[in-house]
Amino acid sequence: MAAQPFDDRDGWVWLDGEFIPHRNAKVHVLTHALHYASAVFEGERAYGGVVFKGHEHSLRLQKSAKILGFQVPASAEDIDAAKSELIKKQGFENCYLRAIAWRGSEQMGVAAKRDDVHVAISAWEWGDYFADKMKGVRLMIAPWRRPAPDTSPWNSKAAGLYMICTLSRHAANDAGFDDAIMMDWRGQIAEGTGANIFFVRDGVLHTPFPDCFLNGITRQTVIALAKARGIEVQERAIWPSELATFEEAFLTGSAAEITPIREIAGLAFKPGKMTEQLMTEFSALTRRKNAV
């Protein structure tokens, strides 16, 4: 049976301060965001009815909008409250949430200052991001690179930045891989198409320094968890020539959580002790009700 399309579901969407029936949450074809990617969004998960790091996600939504030159028409506290209420109304315990803010229809063209800004939040039940998550995923090297910091608003979770992510993910899937890792404009390892990346060697965690891609909330959580356990974490430039020297590798993201990697472009990795320990600790933290 085909999956239920996202625009044809029961339930509620919070749109500009009100809950409306899910199927009525529509925008016009002449919407600036649709033509010019003037939208920013968040992906979050709730565990046991509580959004993990929900307030940080609300603040990041506002920061992303500010970087694109517009303001989300709701305070972070209002967004937090709307997310909690939405989960309750939907009757979800564990779910994914998608907040989005975008420029509307008052002005069409490159200039957009007269467009009203809208904000919406939806939620749905979503299991593992990858079908084979626990076995470890297979990644290829993406055909697209993360752009240089002066060629994109890289620290905004902006819709437009996902164009090369979708193309890279499709290229990977077409070649029989689960996903791709993207190099940056210099040729250094950057991240996955929707997640950050970590490596393990001799008990030390290594992860690329986020100077042209999103410093994920899950990434920061994993670094804090590791440091609290006395594990050394090196945030630094990592070149692809180093890949063969790492023993374990994993992805981190709100959707991907911690996903072990078993192959990158022909090189094998073994989801081992460090990955397992961090997965266990991450799931304990997310399921703790006051883990905000």
Ligand code: PMP
């Ligand atoms: N990089 C990209 C491109 C992403 O889409 C995501 C998911 N939001 C991440 C990294 C991880 O960010 P977070 O841990 O905040 O979800």
